[in-house]
Amino acid sequence: MRTQSPDFWNDAKAAEEQMKKVRSLKFWINGYNEVLSATEEARLAFEFFKEEAATEQEVDTAYAHAIALIEELELRNMLRKEEDKMGAVIKIVAGAGGTEAQDWAEMLMRMYMRYCEKQGYKVEISNILDGDEAGIKSVTFQVQGDYAYGFLKSENGVHRLVRVSPYNAQGKRMTSFSSVFVTPLVDDTIEIEIVQANISWDTFRSSGAGGQNVNKVESGVRLHYTFRNPVTEQMDEIVIENTESRDQPKNKENALRLLRSQLYELELEKRNAETAKIEAGKKKIEWGSQIRSYVFDDRRVKDHRTDYQTSNVQAVMDGNIDGFIKAYLMEFGGEE
Numbered sequence: 001m002r003t004q005s006p007d008f009w010n011d012a013k014a015a016e017e018q019m020k021k022v023r024s025l026k027f028w029i030n031g032y033n034e035v036l037s038a039t040e041e042a043r044l045a046f047e048f049f050k051e052e053a054a055t056e057q058e059v060d061t062a063y064a065h066a067i068a069l070i071e072e073l074e075l076r077n078m079l080r081k082e083e084d085k086m087g088a089v090i091k092i093v094a095g096a097g098g099t100e101a102q103d104w105a106e107m108l109m110r111m112y113m114r115y116c117e118k119q120g121y122k123v124e125i126s127n128i129l130d131g132d133e134a135g136i137k138s139v140t141f142q143v144q145g146d147y148a149y150g151f152l153k154s155e156n157g158v159h160r161l162v163r164v165s166p167y168n169a170q171g172k173r174m175t176s177f178s179s180v181f182v183t184p185l186v187d188d189t190i191e192i193e194i195v196q197a198n199i200s201w202d203t204f205r206s207s208g209a210g211g212q213n214v215n216k217v218e219s220g221v222r223l224h225y226t227f228r229n230p231v232t233e234q235m236d237e238i239v240i241e242n243t244e245s246r247d248q249p250k251n252k253e254n255a256l257r258l259l260r261s262q263l264y265e266l267e268l269e270k271r272n273a274e275t276a277k278i279e280a281g282k283k284k285i286e287w288g289s290q291i292r293s294y295v296f297d298d299r300r301v302k303d304h305r306t307d308y309q310t311s312n313v314q315a316v317m318d319g320n321i322d323g324f325i326k327a328y329l330m331e332f333g334g335e336e
Contacts, residue, residue, distance in 0.1 A: 020085070023146070031073045038066035075326055076147075078333025083268060084150030087121075087185030088143040089261050094136065095158075095177035100168070102135030104161045105178040107317060109139050112155070114319025121145035126254060127241045134167070140258070142185055149184045154328035155321075156182040157291035164297060173297065177290065183265040185257075192260045192267075200224045203248065219246045223255040227263075230270040238262055292324070306331050 009015045045062040048054035079085070090112060094105035116123050122144040129137040143152065158179050165174040186192060202222040220243040229236035240262075242255040292303045294313065301316045301324075302309035308327035310316060316324075 020146075024085075027076070028073075031069070031076075035066065035069045035073060038062070038069050042066045075329055075333075078329040079147055079150035080333075081150075083184040083264075084153075085147055086149045087145060088149040088152045089126075089140065089183045089185050089258060090143060090152065090155075091138065091140045091181040092136075093138045093179045093181070094131070095179065097174070097176045098167075099131060099133045099135065100165045100174050101176040101178060102131030102133075102137055103167065104135070104159075104176045105138070106131070106135040107161075108159060108178055108180065109136065109141075111317050111319055111321065112143075112152070113141075115321055116143050116145070116148075116319075118319055119145060119148075119151075121148050124244060126244050126258060128243075142258075144185065149182065151325050151329075152182050154325050155180050155291075158289060160290040160293045162293065162295040162297070183261050184268075186261045186264045192263050194225070194256070194259065194263070195227070198226045201252070219243070219248045219251060221248060221251045221255055223252075223259060225259055230266050303327065 042059070042062040042065070045054050045059045049056060049059045092105050092108050092112075094101040097104075113123055123141055124144070125139065125141045128139040131137055143149075158177055161176045161178075162173065164171055168174055200223075202224070203218040204220045204222065205218050220241065223238075223240045223242075225238045225240075227236060227238070228234070238259060240255045240258050242251040242258070244254055245251050289304075291305055292301065294301045294316070296313055299311045299313050300309060301313055303324050306324075306327040308324055310323060312320070
């Protein structure tokens, strides 16, 4: 095998790309074998049941196990695009509504971080802007792990919260919105052209909890990149702030990585522009419209694209959003 060659790891980037292919092949081979074994067990259980050597419950258990394995493979088959295998960059921005909206943005951040923790994904906060009284105004964080973007891309859009606000003195029911933006986390194996002459940098003092270098070291960086937007064909600017580390060079390096992710996303948008126009109508994801509503008082979370809903609001806010992701991918993944 090529991976056993003594010089395999001499080129780390090429080796890692090869290992990703190996992991993908192993997943499909192991998945196929598991399904084959489970369906055979279900068939045998039914044969034993007819001979009164197995119970109806044993047949149902074997059947349910086989169905679960098949659905897992079907779900992964919905993630066919090149970028689906990548990590993800998630940006959450609080909408209008002051403290209530900012609290909602922080709740969403916690929800996604809990989801990522359950999936074994690594999360790194790139930049966070605290709210005036509570919550956050915005946050950007990276999610590293196989197929993180493929699963989390379903979360892209406006999320609506309806609840009796603890920040309202009259105890009134309030509606708040937060926007979630999900883009692929581009790694070094993806070639994205960046014109260095079009980059300018600002530095500033980092702030926030634990920042002992506040007002001492300008470790925070702000990147400005001017370019011709491939989608609009107009001159445009991308501005990225990074305060993840107290090491300015590391913050610059990470800001460049986030820039590459945004440029890659624009290239994808251009490539799929015509398809996107058609699909937007089908998926009801017009810009500015909510994709999901979280109604706390009625104990209901409903996705407006798939009509999938659950009454277990607390579980959803604790990161159990697999049902929403699966419903979205099974309905729209194949069309993409």
